[in-house]
Amino acid sequence: MPQVFEFKLPDLGEGLTEAEIVRWLVEVGDVVAIDQPVVEVETAKAMVEVPCPYGGVVTARFGEEGTELPVGAPLLTVAVGSEGALGAVGPADSGSGSDAGAGAVVSAVGSGAGSDGAGSGSGSGAGEAEASGNVLVGYGTGAPVARRRRVRPEAMAAPVAAHVTAAAAPDAVQGPVAVVSPLVRKLARQHDLDLRQLAGSGPDGLILRADVESAIRALTDGAAAPTPASAAVSVPESLPPVRPSVARPAASPAVERIPLRGVRGAVADKLARSRREIPDATCWVDADATELMKARSAMNSAGGPAAGPKMSVLALLARICTAALARFPELNSTVDLEAREIVRLPEVHLGFAAQTERGLVVPVVRDAQARNAESIGAEIARLTEAARTGRLTPAELTGGTFTLNNYGVFGVDGSTPIINHPEAAMLGVGRIVPKPWVHEGELAVRQVVQLSLTFDHRVCDGGTAGGFLRYVADCVEQPAVLLRTL
Known part of the structure; x- marks a missing residue:
């Protein structure tokens, strides 16, 4: 059977x-x-x-x-x-x-x-x-x-x-109502609707939100319908004719409600928690990225097509971050509120912000401290493609210890980013654009970028945060500085 x-x-x-x-x-x-x-x-x-x-x-x-x-x-x-x-x-x-x-x-x-x-x-x-x-x-x-x-x-x-x-x-007739969504049940209760009297338009008679909204409109229209002619009160002929009423303005558009759920809901919860729990501060500096862009061009042109994928600016900045965190490990940490301890983490799991159709996600490059710029770039490219297609796994979205946020792709220069809880810091990078700059004592047009660091003031003071940001800026302006740590 x-x-x-x-x-x-x-x-x-x-x-x-x-x-x-x-x-x-x-x-x-x-x-x-x-x-x-x-x-x-x-x-x-x-x-x-x-x-x-x-x-x-x-x-x-x-x-x-x-x-x-x-x-x-x-x-x-x-x-x-x-x-x-x-x-x-x-x-x-x-x-x-x-x-x-x-x-x-x-x-x-x-x-x-x-x-x-x-x-x-x-x-x-x-x-x-x-x-x-x-x-x-x-x-x-x-x-x-x-x-x-x-x-x-x-x-x-x-x-x-x-x-x-x-x-x-x-x-x-008497069994469970064919409703799955709690929202549909709540909407029906708010308008005193008996769901057993509705015919669902979903699979196997499943009652959908559209069915409930349609029933609500029908009830509203029925309550506002004019009195039938047979029940109308007669008006004496001696009374003057009633003038037509002035047309009312059209009703304003209905308020749109967008539920915070899925990826967007999770991001909202994390950002709100970050603002509640972390006393953050932000410092920033402008840097001359002309030499960094030249170094990138030299890397991509060396070896021809057989040299492999092109080196991205984000990969170079990520490698600079890992070198800076080796010098300032305070920023690669988290705070244990219950124990009232700062927990310094030995590995750098570097997150990077990626905007997708489903909202903001932060994929994580594992063990970034053990990778060179080429390896970091390849992993960033893989995770970015997975983010765009919605194929990131939970493991690839959790466990970050420091985040790199390249908001320059949106055409803006600066920002004060919110720390990705429970991390202790985030480096923000603006767009790289030609600007007047004093170079070697003379005014010149250089490729300038604004760097900003938002940090948890519990894990370090401004001196440490400023030292980290200054080291990053020095590496951007003089990529040869990185040779000391490679």
């Missing part, structure tokens, strides 16, 4: 309690194999593809793209058939499912499938072996991944349809 299993949003780790649906990877009616990714979600840390621990036919999806779900909320349901009836169309056989009769789903799910429906399988050892034990890693499943294919409605098993119908029909 085929069974329908519900797959819920799993715990994605890192203390995350919710995730936003970015893209569905399967449709209702698709055949999925055990541990096949079925949805792509975005957490406060990164984008994650979530695999399903069941093999079968997708019978329902819960939540549209853009919906935020808490951990434990239903993601989808999968119809799973018995092993004996469906062995001919398992994940390894994608072309022989048309004659399987009522059992044309995929493999059975035994007692090892997880907490949902764990004990309702066939009980055979083979059936249990086909269940996944981990929805994020997928251990214990030896079957090859099947190609995604859609099952025709007439090919779906009659017992499966009967089971789904029997399970869904009571819900429309």
